[in-house]
Amino acid sequence: MGIFGKIFTWWDGATIGTHWWSKRVGGEHVGTDAEGNKYYRSKGKDGPNTGSYTQKERRWVIYNGINDASRVPSEWHGWLHGAFDDVPESNLPPAKIWEADYTPNATGSADAYLPKGALERGGKRAATDGDYEAWAPEG
Structure with missing residues (x-):
């Protein structure tokens, strides 16, 4: 995406302001996950309160690409929300054999799950025993 797109979009990557803050001013790059997402932190002021708050x-x-929170792995999600202080890459256990690779959220796309009876699949549902009758007003 070019400079014009970065100025006016927030849903694909990061805006110019976020890039500038992350790389030049107050951001410390702490790691990158398997999806290519980059994680940053900025240290708060150390020591006693300076003003009304610390x-x-x-x-x-x-x-790395479209902004979708489901693309953040669980270990990095915990770090982002302050569940632990250490960077996840430094203390991750080895992957288990049953762990599945990431699959993107398919809601609203052609790959979305459509159950039987969904309007997008023709809207026909299987008949059941004691099927219902539609209500009709008397009159």
Whole structure:
């Protein structure tokens, strides 16, 4: 995406302001996941309160492609929300044989799950015993 797209879009990657803040001003790159998403943090002010509050550490992600929160792996989700302080890459257990690879959220796409009877599949549902009768007003 070019510079024009970065100025006016927020749903694909990050805006220019977020890139600028992440790379130049206050962001410390702490890691990248298997999807290519980059994780940053900015340290809060250390020591006693300076003013009415002490700024906390902020953590954020810059997505590699479209912004979709389901693309953040669980270990990085925990780090983003402050469940633990260490970067997940430093203390991840080896992958288990039953763990599945990431699959994107298909809602609203051609690959979305459509159960039997869905309007997009023709809207025909299987008849059941004691099938219902549609209500009709008397009159």
